[in-house]
Amino acid sequence: MPRHERWKIILILVILIASVLAIYPPDEKIKLGLDLKGGVHILLQAKGTPDNPITGDSIERLIAVMRNRIDQYGVAEPVIQREGGDRVVVELPGLDDPEAAIELIGKTAMLEFRPVVDVTPAIPREPERQNYDTDEEYQSALKRWQEYRDQSLSLEEELRARSQSDPSFTVARGEDGRIYLLGPAEVTGKHLTDARVAFDNLGRPVVTLKFNREGTNLFDELSSENIGKQVAILLDGAVISAPVVQERISAGEAQISGRFTTDEAQRLAIMLRAGALPVTVEILETRSIGPTLGADSIRSGVKAGLIGAALIFVFIIIYYSAIGLVADISLVMTILLLLAGLASFKATLTLPGIAGIILTIGMSVDGNILIYERIKEELRSGKTVMASVDAGFRKAFITIIDANLTTLFAAVFLFYYGTGPIRGFAVTLSIGILASVFCAVFVTRVLLRILISKRKKLLFPAFKERS
Structure with a gap:
């Protein structure tokens, strides 16, 4: 193996090991949303005074302060909505300390x-x-x-x-x-x-x-x-x-x-930064809730995603032979990087987030196909395998960046203007785009060059050296 390739392999291995450590154990590191895991349902009653009566504006300000507190506390994708004229429903996905979150929500902090x-x-x-x-x-x-x-x-x-x-x-x-x-x-x-x-x-x-x-x-x-x-x-x-x-x-x-x-000092600091509640609130009801989608819907969604991913893996290997296996390895690393990103940013995975993962798989495969087809074009023009690989990556790079950058801008706008599951989809898609581009233009290239340098006879016919 050439010396200049060794540091690239080491970098890939380090990133791979860090990604596995970031998501292990997955039950603790990957947070699931209300639709997949359930959480805590809290019903709050706003209480006014003669000097500070309950109005529509005070309820809206109450919701805004609560959302600010919960966001700073680290609970991703909560459901906070008005119920009637003076009540607010708060639903928080699985928490390690529900009582602390309840205190954070219910305290006026004046x-x-x-x-x-x-x-x-x-x-x-x-x-x-x-x-x-x-x-x-x-x-x-x-x-x-x-x-x-x-x-x-x-x-x-x-x-x-x-x-x-x-x-x-x-x-x-x-x-x-x-x-x-x-x-x-x-x-x-x-x-x-x-x-x-x-x-x-x-x-x-x-x-x-x-x-x-x-x-x-x-x-x-x-x-x-x-x-x-x-x-x-x-x-x-x-x-x-x-x-x-x-x-x-x-x-x-x-x-x-x-x-x-x-922890108490941290909660107090959050409440003071977010500001005092405009009105006092009373907690009328607190209960645990199950997944909103139901177990059958969750199993069906996950099953569909796994079947789709498996079909893509098989198709790539059948169509591109050995270098298809390289693309599949790159695809697996893309998924690992995506999950590691979710765990590192403490994002919440919801069913729309799973849809973002499936979309990432498709986009990652699309990037590899663009690269491979460019390589085939270079081979047909008479270049050697190694020269064709370098030229194929160089010519496909701009197209891949352009397509993914456009999608990334759309994801950023979805995150900025969206709420709840829409933001979850945007976060998953954004991390997936960055991971897929890295794996397509770096990991795939390094693995291909190593495979070619070993002169394995597993490459499809178009990759044979030309005299």
Whole structure:
């Protein structure tokens, strides 16, 4: 084998092994859509208020925010549609953690920064009898706890009374059980431009925030007026943290820390980036759903695809003999690259996606036929086999690129303007086009040159050397 061909074989083998690793095991790597696998069905009820009633526009904005959240969460091809005047149906294809997705969908994610005016002390846990040696010790500890609790409850009532006397004040409960009396919301989620997950110096996940120009100025004022004091960070009316401001913050950035896991911090960042829901929602129903097409339809579709592919493989071998086997090897690698692309991009495979795979097989065979017919033309003109192969690939290259580029543009427009299964078809077709062009103009050529260099007598008669 010529030395300059070895690196090409090595590259093909590396790509082949990487593709197999990318799709193995296929049950875990290839995500199936609602039509093939089923998923989770969620029915949501929008709830308005006198100040924020339910309107057609608010429902449309609700759907837009939900779609943005779900897309960022990585769930491909969800079904999100309006039902009636104030309900939304969400169907998500197979999920590893449905509860996390439900939380992501149902949480309003209204972010606020408010100065802390006053706060109740944290109420300790109620004493337990087994932690004390005698009943007298337990009763004494219980009495002290009750007195402490009563004082906290009394202070809570006082804070609520103060909030009623001043409309700019509000009362909120913290995750630690404390009751906070808070000033007006100085900075809110509408001032955010980005929210990302990071880690503090102890390796704990946090959410970093970036504000727009208005938010930067407001946060600068809030921090400068509350140095040495607490500023509460509220999410959906609950205090998730209340750090003490150590210095003026004028860079337009802040950080939310808490008892987050990495996944929880990621979901919070997604919700903040996507924005708050325009209205609150209540989850009325959650249930698992089976494949929408039914098992018989799925089996029939897959069977038709396999039979069609098998017929193409057999036809190529019969018509082109040994070099037909080269085309079939190239075709198998095209399919592997396509599946590896779907797995790498975490795309969802649906029945229209399977149609895209079958179309890719046809287009890949079409490219090989163009190349082989050009080679035959060059042979008939009197050139040697190797020269005919090089000329055939060179002349077929422009035609292949032109035809596939046109189809790729159509797939891009389908993805941009389409939704659901249409986008799935567009993704599959786009990856398939790139894979088929690579395999047709590179893999097939390398394998053919190796076969010819070995001077195997398996080539069809038109490929015999001419004296």
